[in-house]
Amino acid sequence: KLAGALGASGITKGDRVIIYMPMIPQTIVAMLACARIGAIHSVVFGGFAANELAVRIDDATPKAILSASCGIEPGRVIAYKPLVDAAIELATHKPETVVVYQREQLTAELQEGRDFEWDAFQNGAEPAPCVPVEGNHPAYILYTSGTTGAPKGVIRPTAGHLVALHWSMKNIYNVDPGEVFWAASDLGWVVGHSYICYGPLIHGNTSILFEGKPVGTPDAGTFWRVISEHNVRSFFTAPTAFRAIKREDPEGKFKAKYDLNCLRVLYLAGERADPDTIHWAKNLLNVPVIDHWWQTETGWTIAGNPMGIEPLPVKIGSPSVAMPGYDIQILDETGNPLPPNTLGAIAVKLPLPPGTFPSLWNA
Template sequence: MTSSNQHFHQQHTEHSTEHNTQQSNQPLSTYQQLHSHAASAPELFWQQQAALLDWFEAPTQILTQQDGDHYQWFADGVLNTCYLALDSQVKQGRGDQTALIYDSPVTGSKRNYSYLQLLDEVALFAGVLQQQGVGKGDRVVIYLPMIPQAVIAMLAVARLGAVHSVVFGGFSAHELALRIDDATPKVIVSASCGIEINRLIAYKPLLDEALELAQHQVSHCIIFQREQLVAELQPGRDLDWNQAMTSASPAACVPVKATDPLYILYTSGTTGKPKGVVRDNGGHAVALSYSMRTIYDCGPGDVFFAASDVGWVVGHSYIVYAPLIAGCTSILYEGKPVFTPDAGAFWRLCAEYKVKVLFAAPTAFRAVRKEDPEAALQTYDLSALKYIFMAGERLDPATYYWVTDKIGKPVIDHWWQTETGWAISANLAGVALLPAKAGSATVPVPGYQVEILSDDGSRLGPKEQGYIAIQLPLPPGCLSTIWGNDDRFVDGYLRTFPGYYASGDGGYLDEDGYLFVMGRTDDVINVAGHRLSTGEMEQIVASHPAVAECCVIGIHEAIKGQQPLAMVLLKNGSVIEESVLEAELAAMVRKEIGALACFKKAIIVKRLPKTRSGKILRKLLRQIAAGSEYSIPSTIDDPACLAEIQHIMAEKQLVGQL
């Protein structure tokens, strides 16, 4: 996947030292030494990181290779992840420190849990699970909204050495049933409802339907009743959370091997069947502990706010496990970046709780920018806020510059995946911040050996676009397999480029070693023989002053094969004729990429189809443009927008041209 167009990133090189106070080569030298150490002596490097954790039995076998390209970290180590997150923190004297802050503007409620209070709740709920027969290695499906019980349930499962599989609250019954059949849980933990803006989502009917659809049956469901909607419980199968807690006894931590699974987290699969990414206990704990120090510059007492959901990998890693293992205070936010009550929600939270690190997806900040383009609602004291991290999708330069300019804090783009569980590429705030480059996730994190490969697996040089791959072995914390299907793990990630993990993303490394992730490898269009990145065009379109958000896909063109089509959301208050916008965008793309891009078409839409985690469903848009049949994925946030876009495309005679 090569491209002859590498122009856009050069546009912003003059800004590369923005918000960086260290102008010498010292930060780069420090980073290079650390990265080189991790690459040349990985066992020593990761043994040093592992030594900082409170093991039951410290590992002596740091890295072992199994059959083929299968590796294990810390194979003879024994630990318990819940112990690291809670018991060990209390043992170190942090019992009275706030561990978890629950802030729910959708219900108007707030609650703080100290480490000792959270430990007591978790140990007691672990006792509830134990009463239902849950033990080491058993699976528990957790289907909960963003409430403290979600965190408590996850940690309680880990406490027993069992394996949790968190399913995003409100997922369809069909999707929940697929995960139940794949994970075969002994118990399901759920709630009576979830709460969105101006609506309740009844979880219990969805759970009941899922259990009717599923072939696998569970012994019990434990239901947390919310006062906003009380569910009807099925006698004999369903247990009330609060009632069960009154009759339980606290459970102790169960020692597990470092290589034993901690959780299964499902991510979308190309076959339609979700892939259960398996995370182990030992490597996961070491990697997250290391990341909090090195990437996020956070330690005991710091307040960390990851604006995500426990159903996603960010919620697993940076709402629940990493902040607690690091002795931080973590914020559990049941709300949105906008409309709860307004686009100042994030800034209110940061000021009220003295947040040091804010972490959210770029789509959240684009939503804030759309509703409050001048950041007029940012009237809060953000003196405690040191960094804003973004991940989950590509951070376009327009959003990067808007947040940087309006908020005045370092914005750090970093790139990782559900499969890796923590960042592949980042600016290491805990080591020394490098000069930022808009559009880049900065440099590979020590432990990751990132290469850019061509179709035949050859290494590509600086600024040559290709497939982003990571040399094996992957560092600790990355997936060990796909649950119940190791062949799918090998076929999906290890077979494309022998000796490498294939990320499925495309991009390039520049002459300074900065990584530019341009999007999934299928987000490329072929215009008259030129393979062009739609991500490259999107960052140009997004830089238009009227544009809040955009997406570029390829549509059929009789002579050139494909041509780009931009779908654009306007900022609130922006008024511009579609034809004028189209002409201005075409001129911008021509200037930055060249006439060969053949960019001529842009349409204004009210919404773009996204997953609940904020990723634009580009494949779905390509299917609509092609006039082909498509199925609405369960992960979509707003299905109604599809009909609107389909109508606009049909009206403009764009459907069926791909």
């Protein structure tokens, strides 16, 4: 129905829609509604500063922005609508439509003629049929800081992305259809796109959507409560989350309150996984702790441990082996390959495998 409402407002295949929302089901609904009609969504991390949002508005030139009245952080509520209004004021491009999901914690003021309340926007709309797209049609644009300059819009090709994600759910994360997978990340990041929204859904897994933190919502046992209550089989998060839990509960006392026999494996990515954190997590949970490496540009694992094919021995500091289609090389300062056990710059030789980015938006 949201897809139908977007279509009725004039959004068609190839048009861009910015989604500036918190970790609530409506955010995934917004992503899927765009995908249904071939619109290209660009999810911006909820709470990002107005000037950062304005840069993305000018680059993506969206016809609409889908937002919420607020996000919830430990101990505070963050108003989103004033940030959206300020961003549109700063931006040269002016989106035609702003749709706001009003949350009970805060009601946003709407600008007549441009802004619509979430349910009212959908009133009278007919459900939209799926719009066929070409295999390389951009499913989304996701902005990454990269290493230099302004944010860069990574494009994700639709067909290759779905093929790679479907393959990875079993072969890397070792979940079967019907099982529960939890990536404790945010929909504003690549992990949220790949492994909260699209990956689990295309593979037939239940996905956990969690608006909270590893500590403080309400305590350092939150992850264990969610895993236990929802029978999570495979869990993916960043080392930072485990460092925060370890700081608050170094002896793991909260874990003793919950039955975690359902959990088979823990995956870490997003930053360096230090040996102390890996050992602490393994001793606490008594499951394999698997480090793996990928980034916004690739959308799925570059190097990892294929737990669903053949679990490899865990070597601290190594993400194991290259995944299919990745030719990883170590180069010297002049770009020439180096022999094994030599320090150098890591590179992935073209062509990249399916699902990775073909280019940048407006590059």
